[in-house]
Amino acid sequence: MTGSSYSPELNNDELLYSWVGRFAEHNADEDAKDLMYMLLGSRNAILSVDLPCGIDRIEHALGPKFPYANANDAIERGTQYPFHRPFLGLDVNQFALERMRSGGSDLKIKMGLVANRFGASAALRFCPICLETELRQWGYGIWHRSHNLPGVTCCTKHVVLLKIGTNPTKTSHRATVVRPPRFIDAGRVERAGRGQLRLGTLCVGALNLCMPAIDPITRVTLYRDQAERRGYCDDNGRVLFFSLACDIAYRYDGFEGSALQQRLLSTTKYPMRWLEDLFVRPDRSLHPICHLLLIEQLWGHLDSFYTALQTALPARLDEKDGRHLHAIVEPKRTCDIASIDDISLSCRAAADLLGVSVNTVVLHRNKKGLYIRARPKKIFREVVVVIKQELLRGRTATEISRDLSVSLSSVHRIRAVLNADLHRMAASAKEKKKRIYRADWLLLLEQHHHAVNARTARPELYAWLYRNDPEWLLKENAGHRRPPSTMGRVDWVARDREFCTSAVKYLRKILANPYRSRISRTMLRRFLGEATISANSSKLPMLMRLESRLCEPIQVFAKIRIDRAIASLKTDGFPLDLWRIQRLAGLGFLSKENVKFAEQRIGLG
Template sequence: MIYFPSLFPDEILYSAFSRYHRDSGNENHKLTMEDLFGDTQVCASLLFPSHLTSLCDRMPPGSLYSPEELIIYHTFLPYYALFISDKRYLEMKEIMKSGKGTSAYMQIGKPASTVKTQQGLRYCPTCVIRDREIYGEAYWHRSHQADGVFVCHYHPNALITTNVTHTKQRNKHEYVSLEIILKNEDLQYNPVPPQSFNILKFIAEQTNLLLSSSWNPLGLLKLNRFYVSKLQHMGLANHTGRIRWADLIPAFNLFFGKELLIELQSHIELSQEATWLHKLLRKPRVTCHPLRHLLVLGFLGETIESMTNQISDYKISYEPFGKGPWPCLNKAANHYKDPVISSCEITRCSKTGMPVGTFSCSCGFVYSRKGPDQSNDDRFKIGRIKNFGEVWNEKLRIISQQDISLREMSRRLGCDPKTVISRLSDSKTVISSAVDQESMRYKEEWKKLISSNSELSVTELRKLNQSAYTWLYRHDRTWLHEHSPVNRKSIKKRERINWEERDHQIAKEVQLAANEILYGKSDKLIRVTKTEIGRRIGKLPLLFKMLHKLPETAKQLNVVLETVEEFQKRRINLKAVELMNTNAIVKRWELIRVSGLRKKFIEIHHDVIDDLTVT
């Protein structure tokens, strides 16, 4: 060849070949194949063109293009690179360099994929205008031809699909340039559905990122571990990596929407058991289409860049309790809260399905807690103590012989007082000693209290030493009753109550209390209620429990008690008087405001308000 067109950014090789065919003046496409590859039988492949070594050898002298550069920047192999094995990646390169192009699609798994290649090459009308201004002509962009790309990653508009197809061609040697297509049709600007635009934009951007960078294969196992660890953080997989499909599939379909997933050939029904998502997230055995990897990344809130960074930094493990070492929470040990535990055994809670971590220290202290941890403070929480250990037990034996209370013992050991008693039950001598010492101490205190306050009742004595009374009541109630003063009230002969006289007296007190509420000097307006009257006369229980024996009092209450409406009416009149003392005219809105009336009371008392105010 004496001429080969310069390749534009993001231009697919098919586009460069179509421009060469147009500029060469060849009427027969086989002549173009002969010029490019030296073989008239080569097919016009869009995604994985072959014979690239022959192509570079036939380029004009001084050409800087190499088969490696053409593969990376102008074919679709980088689109698949991250998601296939190293061996497959190298095999694909060799196939594209050599003349075995028919096996390229088989190697990448295209025929078996359920994502069928979209018919018709696509272009962005805004890119056409931009390319003509910068490069002098429009060309087929590589990033626009990927499966699932319906919008331009650079411009906020939909791509336009042409009738130029690269599958099932009548003439499999034909190359068609974009400029030839544009001569026969006008530029169109298709709107993008707003409900799916962000997702489609994400797919387009990530597709362009895959194509515009030189990626090395990550390996199917690393990809699988990354996806599962993210699902574990989202609560859609347990600590062992078992996927909760009943939760994952509905959440996945809801995130994208059924219509969009159908359009992207990736919709999944909950009843299906061997879908592409199952194959991708279970033990990796086969490769999956890059579009579906992008869908999973979008659902997980990740990108190609964040995924590759985390995998390269080995940040793909799921650690529901963080990284070790973990602190020992044995309050009896010298290394309390120090990070000395190096291993954590993780199991599954049978009730909630959440991970449970068990931490065992060399001091014998074993505790567990339910995860995952939400903050660093969770590292210092105990869900359940499984074993106290010898260090804890020794500390218990020592402090149990000291003159301290059970509550203080439990505080020092970091447990409940009942736990101290139950743990001491293994040593009856020690427990009896500790309990007996405490019993003797409280009994002495109680005896001294009685001797120095012989005139007081049990209730009065209890207030003077609440702790001694409570301990004896719980642990030796018989002794407490035998050594307490006799209730003097039980000795006195109960006098009969003159209910008629009491009724007459209380009725007078009710009237006085009601007058005090109504006319007494108080900064706060108070409603006349049974509770308020009873509180003021000090006979609240009688008014509620014994009113059936106080007929005169009941009659008096019926006379003086105020309903809510009556109280509000009194409030309105008083506030009106206050306003009249300061204002010549009382306005309706001012009276309502100072009276603090709710809307329903304004409607009830509108006649009263209207009589006292002017509009």
């Protein structure tokens, strides 16, 4: 990198974003666009605070001045990716690593951070005590990873609330690398609450623990088993989400003081609705805070969860060729992978040798059609035949498990073997349904003649066809479109006479009211149709002349109001003073003409 002669030392818990800012400052790179061009190859590039992309380019540009061992080390120690990693799907994790190394602009969208309503970006935060200490010892401050984690509002070291700095995603700062304040008054600090400190400690602990990526199925199995052990399941094995939500909210004081309080407690009807998604929709990308809150409630500490994770599934095998897709921990023993196909070994023995679960071995052998020793105490071959028949009939695994009194995992193992047949049956059923729905739609088109009317009659039928058979639907609708509207020409002479007649009738009705308001052009047009008259005033000459004659000037109506006031004062027996008349008439002031008129009316009285 030409012109850069000094590489500052990397500090513990410092963001890569913070180090780049100090690097630019020490090398006098004041122009942020030039800095981005040198580091990322584009003047329009933006360096993300928490999940920066294009780290391979930064490493290549800096060469030996790069403060990390390599790009992977930078991702591990200079970004917040380790905080998100355990709670993303394996494919999303692979995508995230590729984007952070090679570059791209859709990383947070793919990770679900944009859609989960927790906020994909936030203002930078700092601890005033930490910053004051750094300025005194080093002469500069840094942005800490632990201070800028989502949901963290306090410094876990000094137990004080963090200060809010600049938001680098704002338009005025998007092209710059924001630096921490150079001056700080650490004397004015606020102590953190119990719930804020607990949540901050939990998030920082998850970041420092550096847990690996976890398969969603493995994760939800651990959640469900631990929930049952802790008494959060009923007799039928269903999770008691309401009880779980109440205990978590109580543990964190209702998330008081947290910027994410409203999102964590939503919705009003189903508080902490995201808890159900953690169990029912494991593939959905939920925010790490949701997982961490559940983990601490069920296990009490992250280390306990990590221990349970290591003992649950040491490795996950590819169902197709038996290779390791993702090693969560090292296998118990090194063993030839061919042991999984050795039928002289029981499924449990093979699982122990390979360091995998028994379910993995059973599923693999079922798919290959290998012999599996029957387990009479668990499930007989006759029951297996019945389960296959029920699955092919279209019944769900839950229904079969309940009716035949077998475990849900046993039904799913058998179902995995029949996946191809079930997919063919589903495709066949869909084609049959499509033929029926096509016939129904053609009948509707014959009855209603127009596609719009048919859609109004059967909106659910239209929606299904539009999702599953759009080409055929649009082709058929093309011949049943509603003919274009052909409105006749307007006879403006007759319309002009109609407006004049209506205006005179309306005027007589208004004049019959002794407490009427002033007759104005706006009043008449509102009654007749203001939009039509304003747009076609040139075609209505009679109405325009009539409006000029009927409208009352403000001065004329003021005299009418004076007459009303005088009559009211006489009726109530009050003196006919000018100030009383003015007040009762509601006039701001009396002109000379109005004063003369009022005196004449009083003299006549």
